Each structure stands twice: as structure tokens, then as C-alpha cells.
Amino acid sequence: MKVGVAFGISELANPRNFEKKASEFITALAREFDVVGGFFVSTKADFREAKAGVNFNEVDAIVLYPLTGGTEVALKEFAVYRRPIVIHGDPFNNSLAAGIELREYFRERLVPSTLVKNFNELKAALLGYEDMKETLDRFLRMRVGLIGRVSPWLINEKFELPYTRISLKRFYEYYDAVTDEEGWSAIEEVVSRAADIREPDKKALIKAGRIYVAINRILEDYSLDGFTIGCFDLIGKIGSTPCLALAMFNALGIPAACEGELNSLLGMMIVRRFFDKPAFMGNVADYGENHILLAHCTAPLIGRYVLRSHFESGTGVGVDVQLPKGRASLLKILGRKAVVAGVEVVGQEHSNVRCRTQVKIRIEDAMDFIDGTLGNHHLLVYVDSEELADLLSELGFEVMLY
Incomplete structure (x- = not known):
């Protein structure tokens, strides 16, 4: 040694x-x-x-x-x-x-x-x-990247691990170098497999494809194992969002988080590296006595999906993914603390006043969980909660297991 x-x-x-x-x-x-x-x-x-x-x-x-x-x-x-x-x-x-x-x-x-x-x-x-x-x-040797900035509404976000920062200016240079033909080629198969396409037209789909190609080239050039991107900043500049690109990367085994959140990215990378599973990063949209609803406009393409627009902006290409039912875990990481809960995915909802993928999760004492968790974004991962909690403890996290 x-x-x-x-x-x-x-x-x-x-x-x-x-x-x-x-x-x-x-x-x-x-x-x-x-x-x-x-x-x-x-x-x-x-x-x-x-x-x-x-x-x-x-x-x-x-x-x-x-x-x-x-x-x-x-x-x-x-x-x-x-x-x-x-x-x-x-x-x-x-x-x-x-x-x-x-x-x-x-x-x-x-x-x-x-x-x-x-x-x-x-x-x-x-x-x-x-x-x-x-x-x-x-x-310890994971290479993580932040494209752009952490979204300003993530007021609890803190991240002390080293990461590679790629400016949005640099991202736009990559994006501008991608042709429409390359963009369409990158997503043509994904588009063909969609159960339906609602709002996006071909122009929007091509932009989404160009974003995917640009990010893929960044990953190669910077030797990154995973990334997060300050996605909302793209809306004003190019009139699109990276929701579809993130969905594709997560399905392909490359952890990809939105809103520039590095803590969620870290959780995604741990789950992928040690369990070889993708993660759905979602907002807590609703909760009741024994359930939580998670919603977001991107999700790994691991089930039937519909291509939609991004909810808040009405632009870009978001996804409504039918995530599998069954046992899973909720994970929230903030600094060296982690919350893990064993849950069951029981269904989907399709409200037009929420982000596009909406997953209903059964969890015991949901209100206690909401009261004790560490912030908004949570990861839904199809792994055993006790195995996940044990691994996180070995890696040095202070874990609360529900």
C-alpha cells in the first residue's frame, strides 16, 4: 500500500x-x-x-x-x-x-x-x-461537470467537492458548431419511438438534438463522468431547453441533472456507479398522508414516453415518461447529509399545470418525511433503500433512513 x-x-x-x-x-x-x-x-x-x-x-x-x-x-x-x-x-x-x-x-x-x-x-x-x-x-475519482451556473432559486445548494466548470459561453460555442442535420440525426430514433408528440415541432426537435450533440462533445473533451446544466438560462438565448438531452443521457448511463444542481448530480452518479441504475430527479409537487408526487420535465427514457414542451416556458422538448411501477427509493443529498426512504411507485398523473413527468409514490408517514427532508429535489431510484443507505454510510454520508 x-x-x-x-x-x-x-x-x-x-x-x-x-x-x-x-x-x-x-x-x-x-x-x-x-x-x-x-x-x-x-x-x-x-x-x-x-x-x-x-x-x-x-x-x-x-x-x-x-x-x-x-x-x-x-x-x-x-x-x-x-x-x-x-x-x-x-x-x-x-x-x-x-x-x-x-x-x-x-x-x-x-x-x-x-x-x-x-x-x-x-x-x-x-x-x-x-x-x-x-x-x-x-x-473519489468521479469527474463531475457544471455547465453554466447553479440556478439561483436553489438557495440551499452547497457543494464542496471539486468539479469542472464549463461556461455557458463555451457551451454556446459547441452548440453553434452543431448543424441542423447533426441535431436531427442524434434524436431521430428517439422521436420515432415516442408514443406521441404534442407541442414540439421539427424545429424544436432539431434544437433539442443540437443541444444533445453539443453536450456529448463537451463530455468527451472534458472527460466528464456526469454533468449538470443551468438549463433555464438557455431559454432566452436559444429558445430551447436540455430536457430531452438529459433524458437521453440518463437512459444511456451518463448521469445528467438539471438546474445546475450538483448535489442531485452526485446522487445520480453514486446510484449509476454502484447500482448501474438511472435516477429521476423531481420536484415535490404534492403530498398526502401516505403519498408523494414528484414531477419534472426530464426523466430517463426507460418506459413509454410522450414528447411535450418544457412546462414553465412552453418551449423546448420535455418528456412525459411512464416510469415503471414497483419498489424503489427516494434519495436526497445535501452536503454530507443524505435522506433515504423506501417507497413504491404506484402510478402517474398528467396534469397540465405541473411539470411533464408526474410520478405518484406510496411512502409511509409521508408528512413526517416531508418535514424531515433536506430540500426540494429528490431522486427516485430503483434500488433497495437499506442497501443504498449502507453504501452512503460507507462513503461518509450522515444518513437518515425512513
């Missing part, structure tokens, strides 16, 4: 006073693991200098040892590597105090982080991460 090591020392402290302790620590660790690094950092500048000389992207885990307090600002920078972290503290020089602060910083960014205070605990923590290597790698 390859382990990266770094020591933190306050700018007020004399490094010479800690050289022996650091040397003995490295020697002991090297008897058990393949050690990389072993340098001191006091400032962000020290971290940048070390980063240029040592590649921690190739290690299996990182050990951070704050030798003193006041080292949090420098050591927190190691979150950028997205590798499991073990923080070793000791009872002297405010070492443990710094370690506890650092542990919570990493955990808030969903970087697995453990605090230990002796070598046996350190070894056990590292071997535990080695046992989980495959699972953690699949999670």
Missing part, C-alpha cells in the same frame, strides 16, 4: 524541535507501507511547493501529522487529492486539537477521514482503507 505523508508545523514553532519525532514516525511507517513524501508544511505556499515535487495523486491514502496547533490552513489543502486521509495526533502542542478540526474539514468535503493517536490505530485505519479501496476509488 502506497501512503503519502506530510507533517504540519506552526509558523511560530522551530522545525528542528520536531525533526526527531518526524524521523521516527516515518521510519516506523516505512516498515509497514510504501511511504511517499514526509515533508513539513506550515503555509499554503509550502503545500504548493511540495505539490510540485511529490505526486500524491498516485498514493492509496494520505497520513497527515499536525505536530502542533495552527497547522490547519496548510494541511487542509490535501483535500485536493481526493484520497482517504488518516490524521495522526498526539497529546502535545495542540496536535489533537488541530487533528479534530482537520477531520471535520475533510469529512465536510466527503473525503474519508479518521483521527488516530497511536501507531496501532494508524495501521488499522490504513488497512481498513485498503480493504475499501475499490469502493472508495469509484467514488
Whole structure:
């Protein structure tokens, strides 16, 4: 197991006073693991200098040892590597105090982080991460993208994980490079399989196809595993929405979220990566004693579907998808917290004053769930709720299971 090591020392402290302790620590660790690094950092500048000389992207885990307090600002920078972290503290020089602060910083960014205070605990923590290597790698190395901006009404949205930002200006460059013929070719088969086409004409369908092709090229050029897009901003510029493109990507196995919401995208990517299932991202449109209604204008094309317009704007191409009945789960992620509920999909509704795909879900104590959940958007996923909750807990989420 390859382990990266770094020591933190306050700018007020004399490094010479800690050289022996650091040397003995490295020697002991090297008897058990393949050690990389072993340098001191006091400032962000020290971290940048070390980063240029040592590649921690190739290690299996990182050990951070704050030798003193006041080292949090420098050591927190190691979150950028997205590798499991073990923080070793000791009872002297405010070492443990710094370690506890650092542990919570990493955990808030969903970087697995453990605090230990002796070598046996350190070894056990590292071997535990080695046992989980495959699972953690699949999670920590996901490449997510945001096209445009987070929609401004998502007032609770916070996201501390690294992601690639693609401006709408860049998106429009890709879109303008797609011909009408390429756009139509991309969606012709999807159009032919539709049970009905209501509002959209061929011009609207071609725009939807051009959006799909443009995004597909962005995914290839930026090596993204999934993406979300600030979709409403497209309406004024090109008179269309990406609803159909998102529906196609989700059906093809590429997680795609709307409104620029990264937390929903993260949930979609986890479900796809670990269960190979798509997710329906929906608004809570209604609820009763034992049911919730989710609605949105995009949904994975995994059932009979009708092509509609986007509900709020009356433009673009939305989808009304007949999602399968049966057991499923509701998932809501916000930061390091997650809510999971076992549910049953029991039917569809087709009101003209809601978003196009409308799914009725049976859930026990629906009003308690609504009272305790973390915000609006929820994911409907066809996986077992307990298995999903267990996985999320392993990945470092604080999970509430209904």
C-alpha cells in the first residue's frame, strides 16, 4: 500500500524541535507501507511547493501529522487529492486539537477521514482503507461537470467537492458548431419511438438534438463522468431547453441533472456507479398522508414516453415518461447529509399545470418525511433503500433512513 505523508508545523514553532519525532514516525511507517513524501508544511505556499515535487495523486491514502496547533490552513489543502486521509495526533502542542478540526474539514468535503493517536490505530485505519479501496476509488475519482451556473432559486445548494466548470459561453460555442442535420440525426430514433408528440415541432426537435450533440462533445473533451446544466438560462438565448438531452443521457448511463444542481448530480452518479441504475430527479409537487408526487420535465427514457414542451416556458422538448411501477427509493443529498426512504411507485398523473413527468409514490408517514427532508429535489431510484443507505454510510454520508 502506497501512503503519502506530510507533517504540519506552526509558523511560530522551530522545525528542528520536531525533526526527531518526524524521523521516527516515518521510519516506523516505512516498515509497514510504501511511504511517499514526509515533508513539513506550515503555509499554503509550502503545500504548493511540495505539490510540485511529490505526486500524491498516485498514493492509496494520505497520513497527515499536525505536530502542533495552527497547522490547519496548510494541511487542509490535501483535500485536493481526493484520497482517504488518516490524521495522526498526539497529546502535545495542540496536535489533537488541530487533528479534530482537520477531520471535520475533510469529512465536510466527503473525503474519508479518521483521527488516530497511536501507531496501532494508524495501521488499522490504513488497512481498513485498503480493504475499501475499490469502493472508495469509484467514488473519489468521479469527474463531475457544471455547465453554466447553479440556478439561483436553489438557495440551499452547497457543494464542496471539486468539479469542472464549463461556461455557458463555451457551451454556446459547441452548440453553434452543431448543424441542423447533426441535431436531427442524434434524436431521430428517439422521436420515432415516442408514443406521441404534442407541442414540439421539427424545429424544436432539431434544437433539442443540437443541444444533445453539443453536450456529448463537451463530455468527451472534458472527460466528464456526469454533468449538470443551468438549463433555464438557455431559454432566452436559444429558445430551447436540455430536457430531452438529459433524458437521453440518463437512459444511456451518463448521469445528467438539471438546474445546475450538483448535489442531485452526485446522487445520480453514486446510484449509476454502484447500482448501474438511472435516477429521476423531481420536484415535490404534492403530498398526502401516505403519498408523494414528484414531477419534472426530464426523466430517463426507460418506459413509454410522450414528447411535450418544457412546462414553465412552453418551449423546448420535455418528456412525459411512464416510469415503471414497483419498489424503489427516494434519495436526497445535501452536503454530507443524505435522506433515504423506501417507497413504491404506484402510478402517474398528467396534469397540465405541473411539470411533464408526474410520478405518484406510496411512502409511509409521508408528512413526517416531508418535514424531515433536506430540500426540494429528490431522486427516485430503483434500488433497495437499506442497501443504498449502507453504501452512503460507507462513503461518509450522515444518513437518515425512513
